Amino acid sequence: MKYLIFFLSFITAQTLTAADKPNILFIFTDDWGWEDLSCHGHPYVKTPHIDRLAAEGTDFYRFTVASGVCSPSRTAVVTGHFPARYSIDGHFAWVPSNAKRGMPDWLSPKAPMLQRMLQKAGYRTAHFGKWHLANNMIPDSPLPSEYGYDEYGAFNCAGEQMPYHEDAMHTIKFIEKSVAENKPFFVNLWIHEPHTPFHTQPKYEWRFQDLSEKDRIYASVLSHADDRIGEILDALDRLKITDNTLVIFSSDNGPARAKNDSQHKLMYDTATGAGWDVGAAMGITGGRKGWKACVYEGGIGVPFIARWPKNIAAGKINKVSPISAVDLLPTFCELAGAELPKGYTPDGVSQVQALMGNNKETTRTKPLFWKMPNKVPADKVGGFHWVTYAVMDKDFKLLANHDLKYFELYNIVNDPMEKQDLKETKTEVAQKLLKQIQAWQATLPTEPQGDVFSSLRNQK
Numbered sequence: 001m002k003y004l005i006f007f008l009s010f011i012t013a014q015t016l017t018a019a020d021k022p023n024i025l026f027i028f029t030d031d032w033g034w035e036d037l038s039c040h041g042h043p044y045v046k047t048p049h050i051d052r053l054a055a056e057g058t059d060f061y062r063f064t065v066a067s068g069v070c071s072p073s074r075t076a077v078v079t080g081h082f083p084a085r086y087s088i089d090g091h092f093a094w095v096p097s098n099a100k101r102g103m104p105d106w107l108s109p110k111a112p113m114l115q116r117m118l119q120k121a122g123y124r125t126a127h128f129g130k131w132h133l134a135n136n137m138i139p140d141s142p143l144p145s146e147y148g149y150d151e152y153g154a155f156n157c158a159g160e161q162m163p164y165h166e167d168a169m170h171t172i173k174f175i176e177k178s179v180a181e182n183k184p185f186f187v188n189l190w191i192h193e194p195h196t197p198f199h200t201q202p203k204y205e206w207r208f209q210d211l212s213e214k215d216r217i218y219a220s221v222l223s224h225a226d227d228r229i230g231e232i233l234d235a236l237d238r239l240k241i242t243d244n245t246l247v248i249f250s251s252d253n254g255p256a257r258a259k260n261d262s263q264h265k266l267m268y269d270t271a272t273g274a275g276w277d278v279g280a281a282m283g284i285t286g287g288r289k290g291w292k293a294c295v296y297e298g299g300i301g302v303p304f305i306a307r308w309p310k311n312i313a314a315g316k317i318n319k320v321s322p323i324s325a326v327d328l329l330p331t332f333c334e335l336a337g338a339e340l341p342k343g344y345t346p347d348g349v350s351q352v353q354a355l356m357g358n359n360k361e362t363t364r365t366k367p368l369f370w371k372m373p374n375k376v377p378a379d380k381v382g383g384f385h386w387v388t389y390a391v392m393d394k395d396f397k398l399l400a401n402h403d404l405k406y407f408e409l410y411n412i413v414n415d416p417m418e419k420q421d422l423k424e425t426k427t428e429v430a431q432k433l434l435k436q437i438q439a440w441q442a443t444l445p446t447e448p449q450g451d452v453f454s455s456l457r458n459q460k
Helices: 004-020 048-056 071-080 095-100 114-120 166-178 201-204 212-237 323-336 425-443
Strands: 023-029 058-060 124-130 151-155 187-192 245-251 266-269 273-276 304-307 314-320 369-371 388-393 396-400 409-410
Touching: 004 425, 023 323, 048 212, 048 304, 048 388, 071 114, 071 323, 114 124, 114 187, 114 266, 114 323, 114 409, 124 166, 124 323, 124 369, 151 166, 166 212, 201 212, 201 396, 212 245, 388 425, 396 425
Parallel strands: 023 187, 023 245, 058 314, 124 151, 124 187
Antiparallel strands: 058 304, 245 304, 266 273, 369 388, 388 396, 396 409
């Protein structure tokens, strides 16, 4: 009898533990512009399911990712570190390109991992969708299963490439299994859209039949992604776990743009197949300067909508809290009751209070840094893609070229569109931020560290 009582007590404890821990669904899209949402005022794109998240949650206007391109941005999410700490400044490509740029061939599986920390706290973990912490052109790169996921289905990784449009289906199956096992879950849902190739389907193009072809292509792929998000939200409702699930929608960087108003063409991607190229990219930044691959706000200022009924305010807009992608790891770990590993210090800070609407501050306790692989001399600076380093501390953001001889300074709180360069009038602030960049540079590795190189590097 005493064994039965002990067993029932154990089951009850497990049930209470699971009930107290929120499920976490992190939706990370690819190249989604800040204004590519109907709730952000897009003139023709319709995103009713993401709009539902905004209506039932809080829309954070000051969220930034840690890079203007894919792989480093994603590195920041899973490690809680600035990607430059791993020599990941650009996207993972094939081996010769990685070597030429001084990059590793993949993110080390031994790096600190959000999903492993959550596993230790009792979570089932999964990744579905784009990977790009390696590349499908590097066959000996580690599989996502080596990074702390109980289940995965992915593309832009070694091994079999999951069809991009199956992301929601697998996510729902994983959630159903977790609920049946009475386990809290963490899911990375890293959606393909609206990255090239643009994979159009007649059903979605029909919704926008009155638009020009480029606009129709772009709107249709966003609509397809929105529908898949809607399927998952419906599943949360059906399983009666909506109230205990934190859902976050965001993007890895700002929207892509062709260098000129070129005609769109068909292209082929080895990971996702055939579709339209960047000529059909019509993303909108909401007036933010620049596009993908830059660290002006158009490249790093992306949508960030958080819904957790009864915990996060519904229908609110937060324009004051500066949240970064490096904050996600400490934030999720605090919510999950997960301990940070001994000796590990994130570059981010927990933003639980900001999510809950309890943080009215416009500053943060740690500065944010960016590094891009640009080497543009001061006399050649122009456009949006000359910046190598950037720092944001309190109200100010400074952008500098590779040798720090040219820089621009903005009050990012009063001037989020980066229209007025203040370096001539705020010289002391500029010099302070330049020194912060130099101090940060000294903490970065000079080359990739660890077992992060493909055997293909040894082939001539």
